[in-house]
Amino acid sequence: MSTVNSHEHHYAHHFKNADHEFVTSKQGIWLFMVTEILMFGGLFVAFFIYHAMYPEMFAEGAKQLDWRMGFTNTLVLIFSSFTMALGIHYIQKGDARKATWNLSATILCGAIFMVIKYFEYTHKFHLGFFPGKYLDVARVGAEHANLGLYFGFYYCMTGLHGIHVLTGMSLIVWVLFRHLRGDFNPHYYTPVEGVGIFWHIVDLVWIFLFPLLYLVG
Amino acid sequence: MANHDSNLNYINEFKGIKSWLFSLDHKRIGILYMISVMFFFLLGGIAALGIRLELFSVGPTLMTADTYNQFMTYHGAIMVFMVIVPGIPAILGNFFLPLHIGAKDVAFPRLNLLSWYMLMLGAAMAIATLFIHRLDTGWTFYTPYSIKTSGSTALMVVAVFIMGMSSVLTGLNFIATVHKLRCEGMTMYRIPLFVWALYSTAILQVLATPVLAITLLLLAMERILGVGIFDPALGGDPVLFQHFFWFYSHPAVYIMILPAMGVVSELITTFSRKTIFGYTAIAYSSLGIAAVSFFVWGHHMYVSGQSETAGIVFSFLTMLVGVPTAIKMFNWVSTLYRGSISFQSPMLFALGFLFLFMIGGVTGIMLATLAIDVHFHDTYFVVAHFHYVMVGGTLMALMGGFYYWIPKMFGKMYNEGLARLTFVLIFIGFNVTFFPQFILGAMGMPRRYFDYIPAYESLNRISTVGSWLIGAGFLISLYVIIDCLVRGKKAPENPWGSKTLEWTVASPPPHHNFHHDPVVSAGPYEYR
Numbered sequence: 001m002s003t004v005n006s007h008e009h010h011y012a013h014h015f016k017n018a019d020h021e022f023v024t025s026k027q028g029i030w031l032f033m034v035t036e037i038l039m040f041g042g043l044f045v046a047f048f049i050y051h052a053m054y055p056e057m058f059a060e061g062a063k064q065l066d067w068r069m070g071f072t073n074t075l076v077l078i079f080s081s082f083t084m085a086l087g088i089h090y091i092q093k094g095d096a097r098k099a100t101w102n103l104s105a106t107i108l109c110g111a112i113f114m115v116i117k118y119f120e121y122t123h124k125f126h127l128g129f130f131p132g133k134y135l136d137v138a139r140v141g142a143e144h145a146n147l148g149l150y151f152g153f154y155y156c157m158t159g160l161h162g163i164h165v166l167t168g169m170s171l172i173v174w175v176l177f178r179h180l181r182g183d184f185n186p187h188y189y190t191p192v193e194g195v196g197i198f199w200h201i202v203d204l205v206w207i208f209l210f211p212l213l214y215l216v217g
Numbered sequence: 218m219a220n221h222d223s224n225l226n227y228i229n230e231f232k233g234i235k236s237w238l239f240s241l242d243h244k245r246i247g248i249l250y251m252i253s254v255m256f257f258f259l260l261g262g263i264a265a266l267g268i269r270l271e272l273f274s275v276g277p278t279l280m281t282a283d284t285y286n287q288f289m290t291y292h293g294a295i296m297v298f299m300v301i302v303p304g305i306p307a308i309l310g311n312f313f314l315p316l317h318i319g320a321k322d323v324a325f326p327r328l329n330l331l332s333w334y335m336l337m338l339g340a341a342m343a344i345a346t347l348f349i350h351r352l353d354t355g356w357t358f359y360t361p362y363s364i365k366t367s368g369s370t371a372l373m374v375v376a377v378f379i380m381g382m383s384s385v386l387t388g389l390n391f392i393a394t395v396h397k398l399r400c401e402g403m404t405m406y407r408i409p410l411f412v413w414a415l416y417s418t419a420i421l422q423v424l425a426t427p428v429l430a431i432t433l434l435l436l437a438m439e440r441i442l443g444v445g446i447f448d449p450a451l452g453g454d455p456v457l458f459q460h461f462f463w464f465y466s467h468p469a470v471y472i473m474i475l476p477a478m479g480v481v482s483e484l485i486t487t488f489s490r491k492t493i494f495g496y497t498a499i500a501y502s503s504l505g506i507a508a509v510s511f512f513v514w515g516h517h518m519y520v521s522g523q524s525e526t527a528g529i530v531f532s533f534l535t536m537l538v539g540v541p542t543a544i545k546m547f548n549w550v551s552t553l554y555r556g557s558i559s560f561q562s563p564m565l566f567a568l569g570f571l572f573l574f575m576i577g578g579v580t581g582i583m584l585a586t587l588a589i590d591v592h593f594h595d596t597y598f599v600v601a602h603f604h605y606v607m608v609g610g611t612l613m614a615l616m617g618g619f620y621y622w623i624p625k626m627f628g629k630m631y632n633e634g635l636a637r638l639t640f641v642l643i644f645i646g647f648n649v650t651f652f653p654q655f656i657l658g659a660m661g662m663p664r665r666y667f668d669y670i671p672a673y674e675s676l677n678r679i680s681t682v683g684s685w686l687i688g689a690g691f692l693i694s695l696y697v698i699i700d701c702l703v704r705g706k707k708a709p710e711n712p713w714g715s716k717t718l719e720w721t722v723a724s725p726p727p728h729h730n731f732h733h734d735p736v737v738s739a740g741p742y743e744y745r
Binding site for chain 2: 012013014015020023024025027028031032034035036038039040041042043046049050053054057131132133134145146148149152153155156160
């Protein structure tokens with residue numbers, strides 16, 4: 001990154017050179033990731049507190065989730081992180097065609113993730129596992145009267161994460177579009193790098209969500 | 218590359234409303250914030266005067282109890298989220314941070330404009346709730362009441378979420394600006410103390426606000442999906458909401474006060490014509506306050522049922538805040554010592570800050586004391602305390618900062634006599650309004666209530682009269698600003714003889730701030 005050449009990219013007027021712009025942008029993106037982690041952090045803290053308060057109820061809830069679907073999604077997202085990293089790598093190397101393939105694969109993985117999530121959600125709705133007060137304990141035959149709380153967490157955590165996956169996908173579509181237009185080259189790829197960081201963080205959140213929701217019980 | 222025509226500045230170089238609404242210039246965005254925050258302040262101020270008017274006499278005076286609750290809610294929510302939090306950082310910080318460190322703009326100008334639009338969107342949504350179902354929860358949105366009330370809680374908390382995002386983006390922008398855009402020779406120990414204060418504030422904005430964000434989202438989900446996380450009827454814990462809320466909202470108190478302390482540092486050194494005493498101590502005490510602020514939220518919850526051990530620990534930690542705060546206080550006083558003090562209006566506000574903030578701070582230590590707080594909790598003592606900090610501290614500094622920097626912002630001088638009059642009115646009015654509230658609180662008058670027993674009436678009347686003085690003071694301030702814009706004499710480059718970088722450029726500054734990249738070889742306060 002220190003090889004960035006100031007003649008290749010027209011940087012904004014308040015920076016000394018393109019490299020200055022790059023490191024500043026990257027710092028901004030990392031700071032934004034800090035806020036993302038803290039936001040999910042609050043949700044995780046709440047989850048741990050209630051998990052400690054109602055361990056049996058959480059175990060009952062976790063049993064209702066299909067770990068195979070969650071596991072598949074974990075693999076899909078880890079693979080998508082790999083293709084995202086390759087996408088950036090090939091833009092840095094100047095291999096536009098491979099970069100296009102990898103960015104597209106990342107979007108596809110995001111889509112697969114969301115489709116699997118969609119089937120999981122609709123299946124739960126079908127069985128009556130709604131969040132909070134909408135969960136009819138008698139209908140689903142729950143042992144614990146407040147099982148809705150578990151599903152409250154399930155939908156809030158996976159829902160917020162799902163919104164981030166959709167946001168990440170839109171951002172990758174945007175950088176892919178700009179990439180196809182020829183905006184990026186080995187000397188200028190800041191938006192791709194930034195979107196990549198975002199995508200990895202979104203994956204990382206899922207890597208924590210999966211065991212907590214599906215496995216710990 | 219910049220235009221060297223000396224008549225061109227950031228105000229007249231581009232024309233038309235679009236050139237303002239789509240401007241990426243940090244100075245213009247600062248002005249946009251200034252106009253909008255002044256409007257919100259007017260709204261919140263009207264609500265405040267309404268509250269005081271209702272409390273003028275025992276029994277219903279002006280409005281019903283429900284209307285009173287709504288006035289109180291909107292006064293709090295508007296003043297906190299739309300006035301004091303964005304106040305100094307977004308107006309004065311936006312305008313002066315880049316000038317202070319010799320930069321041409323903030324690190325991310327487009328993000329900066331986006332922050333303003335997010336504040337506007339959030340504010341529009343918050344104001345929209347006035348016309349849908351008015352909120353009566355108080356600005357804290359405590360559960361479980363906020364889940365059950367007929368007010369539009371979900372819309373309001375999403376509005377606050379969006380305004381929080383705006384605050385996060387401003388903070389993020391400032392951190393990157395301070396780290397990456399300092400001009401040549403501008404080391405971290407040569408940046409003005411206002412920049413240190415903004416930097417510490419920005420850290421808080423970035424680290425604390427996301428927790429408020431998730432709290433508010435969960436509350437919105439509670440309303441929309443009934444998820445039960447904060448609803449005791451579904452197995453949730455309403456006290457957890459308080460923990461989450463104050464985990465943000467206590468650091469937010471320092472988001473509000475740290476920039477004010479920064480402004481005061483600038484004012485005191487300038488108008489004492491003396492190098493600031495203990496630059497490093499003041500700089501690090503800002504960071505110190507920011508760090509301690511994350512570990513004190515429990516002092517809002519002494520009587521919420523949290524454990525006694527937690528209460529004792531939080532009580533001790535809260536008192537720690539007094540240490541860096543006192544360090545600042547003593548350094549300011551030491552700066553005054555043997556300085557050549559001139560009592561121009563900005564300095565009057567700075568000295569007013571010292572006086573009022575000291576009362577606010579010392580009563581804060583009283584409230585931090587567990588045993589005393591059990592008596593004072595939820596009484597007017599608390600109301601008086603935080604108004605001494607928020608109004609006596611932050612708003613006094615904001616006014617002082619305005620008067621200090623108006624000549625630079627608009628290139629015009631204002632009517633000094635009237636400006637001093639506004640200080641007298643606001644300062645006296647403030648004490649008349651809020652000092653009796655300490656006594657009322659000590660007598661046991663609960664906060665937030667629509668009515669009170671006859672024994673409290675005379676002090677309440679004094680308090681209400683004081684609120685009119687404050688109102689008059691701020692109205693005259695508005696006139697001073699308008700009068701300055703219309704008729705003000707042209708301001709010189711450096712009317713106060715200050716030493717920081719923004720005073721080396723023309724008033725108002727040119728579009729690109731500096732015609733030549735500045736090079737700094739000394740600290741910011743080289744007086745004597």
